[in-house]
Amino acid sequence: MKVVSTRNSEIRRGPEEWFTGVVWMDAASAGSSPDAGIFRVFFEPGARTNWHTHPEGQILYVVTGEGLAQKEGEQVVEIGPGDVVYFAPAERH
Amino acid sequence: MKVVSTRNSEIRRGPEEWFTGVVWMDAASAGSSPDAGIFRVFFEPGARTNWHTHPEGQILYVVTGEGLAQKEGEQVVEIGPGDVVYFAPAERH
Numbered sequence: 001m002k003v004v005s006t007r008n009s010e011i012r013r014g015p016e017e018w019f020t021g022v023v024w025m026d027a028a029s030a031g032s033s034p035d036a037g038i039f040r041v042f043f044e045p046g047a048r049t050n051w052h053t054h055p056e057g058q059i060l061y062v063v064t065g066e067g068l069a070q071k072e073g074e075q076v077v078e079i080g081p082g083d084v085v086y087f088a089p090a091e092r093h
Numbered sequence: 094m095k096v097v098s099t100r101n102s103e104i105r106r107g108p109e110e111w112f113t114g115v116v117w118m119d120a121a122s123a124g125s126s127p128d129a130g131i132f133r134v135f136f137e138p139g140a141r142t143n144w145h146t147h148p149e150g151q152i153l154y155v156v157t158g159e160g161l162a163q164k165e166g167e168q169v170v171e172i173g174p175g176d177v178v179y180f181a182p183a184e185r186h
Contacts, residue, residue, distance in 0.1 A: 001162065001163070001164035001167065001170075001178065001179065001180055001181075001184060001186055002178070002179040003162065003170050003172060003176060003177070003178050003179075004176065004177045004178075004179075005172075005173075005175075005176050006174070006175030006176060036152060038152060038154065038177050040175065059129060059131060061131065061154065063156060069094065069096065070094070071094035074094065077094070077096050079096060079098075080098075081099070082098075082099030082133065083096060083097065083098050083099060084096070084097045084131045085094065085095070085096050085097075086094065086095040086096075086097075087094055088094075091094060093094055
């Protein structure tokens with residue numbers, strides 16, 4: 001068992017290669033077994049990720065706020081608190 | 094991309110084999126690629142999981158409230174909003 005507390009975690013600006021607009025995120029991956037990294041990411045209004053993929057896929061859980069998600073070439077979907085978004089490995093979004 | 098909205102999800106009582114006390118959880122696994130199930134679980138005061146393990150491990154993200162986590166035989170740890178708890182595969186907790 002490993003507990004990663006927000007009390008010890010540093011927040012930094014999301015890198016420009018990854019995001020357009022202002023984004024704040026946990027500085028360190030909490031990666032452990034099971035082998036997955038968990039990050040809290042805060043988007044200021046209008047901020048978004050650039051198009052990207054993940055070799056292992058990604059799961060988003062919306063804690064608060066409202067936003068838009070899109071797989072490249074498909075419909076934009078509105079997302080809100082409690083919603084879960086799955087991106088398959090290598091799926092550009 | 095697959096979006097699982099809380100608006101469409103049914104909430105049911107957690108089964109007695111798994112929990113002591115009253116627990117509410119999402120009825121259906123949102124399992125998709127990447128191959129992981131995500132559940133929202135609400136513990137009424139005093140409710141807890143019974144001792145158990147997961148073949149693939151488990152990650153908890155505390156959205157709200159306060160609670161206690163423990164690996165069998167080790168120290169009890171207080172957890173709260175934003176905390177992430179990792180349980181390794183087969184780790185009894």
